[in-house]
Amino acid sequence: MSKARFSCTAIAALLFGLPAAAQVTVTDPWIRGTVPGQMATGAFMQLKAAKDAKLLEANSPTAGVVEIHEMKLENNVMRMRAVPALDLPAGRTIELKPGGYHVMLMDLKQQMKEGEVVPVTLVIESGGKRETIEVKATVRAPTARNEAMKK
């Protein structure tokens, strides 16, 4: 009896989310497929935070090194560089997409084959608290663009 009551309390805590989570919604996570021997690729998704938050880092068991990158046109050349964090202002959809921000997966431990689902962990900071979000990213063809662009 007391055990059942404890379970109800535990479920209530889950439902009402204590302590308050950053509530970052991740939409359409995907990874660009690779060819055999390719050592790096990008992961893309849309992020929307309910409260101001930051994407601090990302991890994946499929990659030895994971960084958050931005792409910028410098002297007519597209260059990418690591950024220390990506701001997620409350209520705004931040798009990680080819040619823009992306999660860079390097030192790949496996080929990214189309149709596979790859776990990626995002480390989010909001209001001084850190939390991790588990994302399941679908591998698309090496030539894939954003889903939105196909529609």
Ligand SMILES: [Cu+2]
């Ligand atoms: Cu990159």
